[in-house]
Amino acid sequence: MNKTFKEPSRDIKVCHEADVVVVGGGPGGHSAAVAAARNGARTVLIERYGHLGGMASGGLVILIPHMSDGGKEPQIAGLCLEWMNRLAKIPGGMVGPTLDEVGSSDPRVLARWKNHFSAIVDGKIRLTWTVDPEMLKCILNDMVEEAEIKLSLHSWGTQAIVEKGAVKGVIFESKSGRQAVLGKVIIDGTGDADLLPTAGVEFDGALDAKLRSSMLALVFRVGNCDFKKYNDFREKDPKKAQELSGELAKAAGTFFLPIAGHRDDVVWVNNWIPGLKSTDVDDLTKLEVSVRRMMRKGFEFMKKNFPGFENSFILDTASQTGTRGSRRLVGEHIVTAEDMNSSRKFDDTIAVIPKIAPGGSGGCAYIPYRALVPVKMDGLLVAGRSFSSDKIANDSMNLIPHCCAMGEAAGTAAALAIKQGISPRKVDYKTLQKTLVKQGAVLPGINIA
């Protein structure tokens, strides 16, 4: 339909003035807000849902993998490791190899974690955890409260406020109506880079249909299953297990992959739905309706045929659509597949990403601070999967720990910029790196002296 309606202009209430305003409370945005506040910035965090955590909680993507590369030391620590340390104190809060086990190739340790997805790559234990999404929501709230961040849940950031070449605030919608919040640095942690179109900032929305990042998902969980029994069956009869997996896909109409949950009686079911866009409301609606239909058929099949699923039930479906890739900032540096594959290091590296593919790919990839900084617009940073990158690099470098690391860097840089009265793009890289390391992040292999 081509019909339009001219929205009348009106004054709206400015409800807060802050140093840093973060929109989106997922791994990237939450980490940005906490880092900014801990570095002394008066910080506002705006999140559209009633909880924090993004894909890691509301999306039911409860696997937080590859914080190490097979060696003994983590490549990603900082706020993501703090999540884990906090969850480890809560009975049942998370499950995964201990720090002592990381890097081990001891057969007894490997046997312990063999069914824990992503815990073993090339015969070595990686720092990989599976979390209880409800407890994750709770500890993320704790971190926000402790840092004295002004949190607005149920608040949907809709428009960047731009004046004289800089982003100066955000308009958001909530049950309280349409309001504005002003800030010195605005951080887009929406994952989909929702602020970039209205900020007039260049972005790339192209996705490659062959890559995982082009596929949406609606994750669901199955409860009261016996995952050990299921895994014993798969180990004993891998051919039959593979056949069943194919039959499940036929019955459901899509491929469903059950993955270990944070308890033996819970699995989360991953899926890959092609041809739909995360920024198109009709596509999002189609996804919610069609995957629930497929889930019912698939679940019926699993319950009837998968050993260990006899008494199971559908525990829940994700409140957040599974978006693996969306708009990406065109920033001061675009991280490319070549950067990633050649393990190119940068003077302004702020995150070190262990490579994932098994089979000796080895090494790490690196994200520079400039991938969070728009080319022209001042006062704006991105945090999370919308970092400036090409399709291939983004596909491998947007996992939850990566987004936490980018968020921590964005929030820290924003606070440094405000303290020094400079634009975020002018932040001194070495000062940023030293501050990150001082607060618990790690940048192995990077000379920060």
Ligand SMILES: Cc1cc2nc3c(=O)[nH]c(=O)nc-3n(C[C@H](O)[C@H](O)[C@H](O)COP(=O)(O)OP(=O)(O)OC[C@H]3O[C@@H](n4cnc5c(N)ncnc54)[C@H](O)[C@@H]3O)c2cc1C
């Ligand atoms: C199905 C699936 C499986 C995956 N598997 C894994 C895995 O096993 N392990 C792993 O580490 N990664 C996995 N990923 C990738 C990972 O989950 C994401 O890349 C990561 O969570 C991105 O973090 P983020 O903070 O950038 O965005 P998100 O996690 O999407 O968080 C964005 C936050 O912003 C909020 N928001 C969005 N728009 C607005 C707005 N306009 N106003 C206010 N708030 C807003 C959202 O509600 C959300 O809280 C998977 C992704 C999917 C979809």
